[in-house]
Amino acid sequence: MHSLILIIGVFCLNVYAQNNSSIPKIVETHCMSCHSNYTIIDSPLMAGQKKDFIAFELFNFRDKLRVHEIMNQVMEGYTDREVKEMAVYISKLSLCEAQAQVDEHPNANVEKGKEIFQGSCFACHQKDTFGIGPVLHGQKTWYIEYAIKSFQSSWHKPRPSRLNMKNHTDMLSEQDIKDVAAYLNEQKLCEISPLYY
Ligand code: HEC
Ligand code: HEC
Numbered sequence: 261m262h263s264l265i266l267i268i269g270v271f272c273l274n275v276y277a278q279n280n281s282s283i284p285k286i287v288e289t290h291c292m293s294c295h296s297n298y299t300i301i302d303s304p305l306m307a308g309q310k311k312d313f314i315a316f317e318l319f320n321f322r323d324k325l326r327v328h329e330i331m332n333q334v335m336e337g338y339t340d341r342e343v344k345e346m347a348v349y350i351s352k353l354s355l356c357e358a359q360a361q362v363d364e365h366p367n368a369n370v371e372k373g374k375e376i377f378q379g380s381c382f383a384c385h386q387k388d389t390f391g392i393g394p395v396l397h398g399q400k401t402w403y404i405e406y407a408i409k410s411f412q413s414s415w416h417k418p419r420p421s422r423l424n425m426k427n428h429t430d431m432l433s434e435q436d437i438k439d440v441a442a443y444l445n446e447q448k449l450c451e452i453s454p455l456y457y
Contacts, residue, residue: 308355356450365442373443
């Protein structure tokens with residue numbers, strides 16, 4: 261029941277947003293109401309993320325290739341042009357705004373996470389938007405863990421991938437996932453240099 265009310269709410273908001281607003285306004289008011297640090301529905305941070313990655317995921321949600329109740333509803337009815345415009349707008353927001361709160365990681369070995377990341381992930385996932393994959397640094401711990409699992413072949417709703425993320429994540433154990441997610445969550449995206457204090 262709870263989720264039905266939520267879906268109806270999201271749907272109404274979406275129709276309202278599409279009829280009355282420009283894409284920047286939709287992103288700022290509608291999308292960011294979930295995609296920031298303190299929201300009722302905990303969602304990944306995305307400001308400043310790579311344009312191609314965001315567009316790929318938004319099309320996947322709209323076309324229901326990536327299954328997620330809320331996001332499938334949110335993206336319903338947008339045209340290709342609007343989806344691309346949304347991705348461009350989000351990618352131009354400051355990446356610093358995508359910095360998650362650093363969580364406690366009592367069950368993770370952050371040093372081990374760093375080793376895994378540098379050995380198997382760094383080539384595609386750099387701390388800036390020049391890598392071929394999305395920026396993972398400074399993301400919420402729970403989301404990184406969940407996203408890694410959603411590429412694994414044992415996951416019940418596998419997520420589409422352009423670069424076969426299944427092959428890059430299938431070898432990771434539960435503990436490896438905790439370790440690498442903790443390491444990434446603890447990476448600061450935009451640290452203010454001590455020179456500027
Ligand atoms: C009611 C909350 C809510 C609203 C509103 C919302 N989202 Fe989301 N969004 C989510 C959640 C939760 C996820 C995580 C999906 C998953 O776990 O697979 C998500 C995932 C995403 C992702 C994938 C991010 C990634 O790193 O994989 C993108 C991109 C995205 N949303 C963009 C948008 C855009 C653009 C809008 C506005 C048109 C929007 N969202 C509105 C809750 C929301
Ligand atoms: C060959 C390049 C490549 C390598 C190596 C790689 N990834 Fe990825 N990764 C991608 C791409 C590209 C995406 C975006 C989805 C897609 O198109 O496949 C992605 C998506 C992700 C996501 C989802 C992010 C989000 O916001 O939804 C996570 C988490 C992730 N990778 C973790 C890892 C980890 C952990 C490793 C190392 C163990 C790794 N990746 C290795 C290319 C790579």
